[in-house]
Amino acid sequence: MDPIEAAIDAIESREAGASFSYRAVARRFGVDRTTLSRRHQGITRSNAAAHQQQQLLSPQQEHELMIYIERCVKQGLPPTREMIQNFAGSIAKVEVSESWVSRFLHRHADKLTTKWSAGIDRDRHKADSKERYELYFHMLFSKMLEYGIEARDIWNADKKGFAIGVTNRSKRIFTKVV
Template identity: 60%
Template structure:
């Protein structure tokens, strides 16, 4: 319990009608008189309580947004700031701001990171198909097993996404868990 909470508890434990001085109570507990008076009268809340009241999403909803980012990252399409803003607005059922995305990322530094990506050209996209990838990776893993190559010894894997016709760079939000 903080000193300010102890001082408020002390004031509230007094008999009704007992006279007291905020200045004397503040001096006893070593807190600011103005803050004590405002908190006791309910005019001011602690900084932590203010932040919690201003957050658009509760902790459970924020965990759901982090899970969404993990799924999207695992599926190879991590969200942009705009996508995350839209998803946050849908979860909160009210519009969230651009700065909400930044604050959200800063509240989850151990789970989220941002990186720049670039799109793939049209020719690479046309050569792309799920069937070809399955054949390639099946062949790759069979050769790895055949030659006793460990997965940790694979290098230089292409990490381009599937952003067709997009040549500019975009900042995306990735899950660190994936």
């Protein structure tokens, strides 16, 4: 326990109406008298308590954000900084800055890391055409009907994992392997 907290507990645990001296209690616990009296009277808070009040997300909300990131990584879609920014903004109900995402990643550096993901191959990008997609999806739909496959059973994955709307190189956030 923090010496200031121990001193405050000693003050609080005395009998009702018993007199005490901040100076004597501060000397006994080796803390500053002024800090002790201000903290006991509720004038100031500990640095940790003050910092927690200033954070955009509560510890529980940050924990939920970590669970979201872990789930995305396990599903093969490591989130981008923008995805984390959007999700945190929806939790906090306010717009989240890019620098907040940087601070969040720094706070959780023991569990999260960033890596660059490769973009789509140039030959694959050149092969894009509306006609080929229409032909592919027509064949896919006919096979789905033939074999009784439902749309919810289809996943978009290749050797690089999910790639929703990603055609160029981007930085992704991953959980660290422990």
